[in-house]
Amino acid sequence: MTAAKIIDGQAIAARNREDIAREVAEMFNRDGVVPGLAVILLGDDPASHVYVRSKRKFAKDVGMKSVVHLLPAETSEAELLRLIDQLNNDPEIHGILVQLPLPGHIDKNAVINAIDPEKDVDGFHVENVGRLATGQDGMTPCTPLGCMILLRTCLDDLAGRKALVIGHSNIVGKPMARLLLGAFCTVTIAHVKTKNLDDECRAADILITAAGQPNLVKGDWVKPGAVVIDVGITRINLPDGKIGITGDVDFDAVKQVAGHITPVPGGVGPMTIACLLANTLKAAKGLIGHAAASTLDVEVDHPTV
């Protein structure tokens, strides 16, 4: 058996960002509008800081306005809601993202649902979740959208294929399953209570895993020729003392069996950010006619409250 083709998420995301940068420039030349993305981060979680830095870097790279609000972990829910209200009413901001997880004293759903659905570039607002569930256009969550783009690079037609999604989170698993269903896959969602996960995997033509459990998916769990998309991100200590990331799949074993496979890093991760930028552009297109951005990169460090 030949080894799987590696799906190069890095290269596909780079091409998507080039397209987005071109559209951002066209929008500015035509309408004088610069798409603006505001990211809010509470606390000191190192992984969240890494993600937010990347989001900011790539937003700037494609010519968007990037505003990062760094708040202390003790920030009250009321204060966070006030900031969201301010950003909802800011004509230079088209996309708002609150980095998750949030500290335990904050009601995550209250915060997500306070974001104007048209600026909800994560697609987590209950209105956007409902739109996706009922096949209406809205904001689609970035990681599942990125996975669909990767899948379409290796499969002409998804209809009728058996897809297994491991993980039932609101961020990945559930919206992923809805997108696959929209493409007429026969979809199964597995989770911590699923029995015989290995057999579920063996039945899948498309296997998408978002469990956050290294080496969960073994080589002999995978159907020969299947497309394997690894969304897992677990931070690990590398031999050189640095921090690296690993996925959910036993990559070396699974690549001997699968038809296509994403690496970690360099697979889904870059696509998530490319799709965030695409959603921000989409939001800006929907809100054209509002003011142009004045300052392109802003970091707002809020004092401890």
Ligand code: GUN
């Ligand atoms: N934390 C982990 N993934 C995500 C994501 O896609 N969006 C937000 N807001 N927080 C996250």
